[in-house]
Amino acid sequence: MLMRDFIEDSLYNPNYGYFSRQVVIFSPGDPFNFNAMASEHEFFQQLSRRYTDFEDALDAQEPYQEPDDLRQLWHTPTELFSPYYGEAIARYLVEDYRFNFYPYHDLNIYEMGAGNGTMMLNILDFIRDEYPEVYERTKYKIIEISTQLATLQQQGLGASSYARGHSDKVEIINRSIFDWDQYVSSPCYFLALEVFDNFAHDAIKYDFETGEPYQSQVIIDSRGEMFENYTRKLDPLARQFLERRQAACENYTHPLQGSRLMHNLRSLVPFRSSLSQPEYIPTRLMQFFYMLYQKFPNHKLISSDFNVLSDAVPGYNAPVVQTRYKRQMIPVSTPLVHQGYFDILFPTDFNVIEPMYTAITGRFARTYSHEDFMSGRADIEETQTRNGENPLLSWYKNASVMITV
Numbered sequence: 001m002l003m004r005d006f007i008e009d010s011l012y013n014p015n016y017g018y019f020s021r022q023v024v025i026f027s028p029g030d031p032f033n034f035n036a037m038a039s040e041h042e043f044f045q046q047l048s049r050r051y052t053d054f055e056d057a058l059d060a061q062e063p064y065q066e067p068d069d070l071r072q073l074w075h076t077p078t079e080l081f082s083p084y085y086g087e088a089i090a091r092y093l094v095e096d097y098r099f100n101f102y103p104y105h106d107l108n109i110y111e112m113g114a115g116n117g118t119m120m121l122n123i124l125d126f127i128r129d130e131y132p133e134v135y136e137r138t139k140y141k142i143i144e145i146s147t148q149l150a151t152l153q154q155q156g157l158g159a160s161s162y163a164r165g166h167s168d169k170v171e172i173i174n175r176s177i178f179d180w181d182q183y184v185s186s187p188c189y190f191l192a193l194e195v196f197d198n199f200a201h202d203a204i205k206y207d208f209e210t211g212e213p214y215q216s217q218v219i220i221d222s223r224g225e226m227f228e229n230y231t232r233k234l235d236p237l238a239r240q241f242l243e244r245r246q247a248a249c250e251n252y253t254h255p256l257q258g259s260r261l262m263h264n265l266r267s268l269v270p271f272r273s274s275l276s277q278p279e280y281i282p283t284r285l286m287q288f289f290y291m292l293y294q295k296f297p298n299h300k301l302i303s304s305d306f307n308v309l310s311d312a313v314p315g316y317n318a319p320v321v322q323t324r325y326k327r328q329m330i331p332v333s334t335p336l337v338h339q340g341y342f343d344i345l346f347p348t349d350f351n352v353i354e355p356m357y358t359a360i361t362g363r364f365a366r367t368y369s370h371e372d373f374m375s376g377r378a379d380i381e382e383t384q385t386r387n388g389e390n391p392l393l394s395w396y397k398n399a400s401v402m403i404t405v
């Protein structure tokens with residue numbers, strides 16, 4: 001199978017995929033009181049304590065079983081900085097909606113991959129409290145591939161009478177975005193927060209001498225051992241990606257194709273492969289942009305993701321492949337690992353993705369650092385510690401926010 005089919009199966013197979021089995025997204029409970037903390041360091045200490053309490057409580061929920069050594073627990077800015085991060089996004093949505101669409105259109109929000117559903121609750125609470133006239137016009141739809149997480153999102157809506165009030169505004173659709181078949185003609189906002197990183201990628205190697213691309217195919221033998229084979233025949237989607245990238249990114253020179261002289265020298269070294277390191281290309285992300293273009297022609301995208309990741313496997317634009325064992329994250333050095341036990345997450349190269357988004361959808365976008373986007377929209381006073389540090393701004397240095405302008 002193609003590398004992207006292998007990754008997709010590992011992450012999303014409904015029976016054994018990573019997102020169908022053991023996933024738990026950390027929730028800190030009550031919002032952190034940043035103003036009462038001395039410094040960012042104190043935030044870190046409080047967070048570590050709440051993390052431990054959270055896991056202890058999960059272990060205690062099932063007293064007759066051993067503590068779950070393989071529980072896949074992780075956190076996102078939505079959760080760590082709830083409700084402030086969600087409120088910053090809500091401020092942006094309301095401001096843009098009031099400027100461009102109110103009162104002629106409803107505020108239609110689509111959120112793809114909503115995790116625990118916290119962003120939805122934070123946005124709806126904020127709009128209800130601050131802009132009741134906009135709240136009247138708000139509709140919120142979640143498109144979620146994981147049945148386990150879709151169920152959790154539904155439960156969150158019923159968790160308190162406060163949250164229950166949003167029920168008639170929300171629809172949770174348990175489906176992959178790639179199976180979406182409705183045409184949405186009205187203007188809408190489309191949120192994708194930390195979802196691109198889990199979209200499957202293909203792996204490509206380049207011939208040192210000719211620069212020709214070769215595509216990875218994964219082979220699993222009868223004993224379950226996994227191998228990669230690179231073939232000269234590209235599948236249509238990988239070919240389309242390489243062509244689209246070349247057309248959309250002016251003067252794009254591929255880092256793995258590099259200097260011809262160096263490559264020629266390398267090819268003289270005996271027993272050396274004539275193919276480069278792999279490059280991981282975001283074929284599924286390109287397909288998502290086509291989906292936006294075809295099914296949501298009047299969307300405005302608000303996306304956030306990692307622009308770089310540490311502990312990645314070898315290669316260019318390569319993923320981190322990791323599992324959590326006995327409360328420790330363990331990174332490994334290949335994506336060819338037992339399906340369902342490992343998270344596989346990729347960095348996003350916004351320098352490439354932004355022009356490709358524009359070329360495919362015909363809409364312009366702008367990319368901000370996480371800090372720049374948040375400084376303009378978050379409640380900076382509420383998220384500041386006593387010594388003037390602000391974890392909402394200074395954490396997630398490796399994240400970017402790309403929005404349609």
Ligand SMILES: C[S@@+](CC[C@H](N)C(=O)[O-])C[C@H]1O[C@@H](n2cnc3c(N)ncnc32)[C@H](O)[C@@H]1O
Binds near residue numbers: 116195
């Ligand atoms: C890393 S989590 C982020 C959750 C949430 N947005 C947050 O920031 O807390 C990725 C989410 O995307 C969902 N997801 C991944 N691929 C998807 C797809 N093709 N269609 C819909 N949801 C998807 C996952 O199930 C999960 O809810």
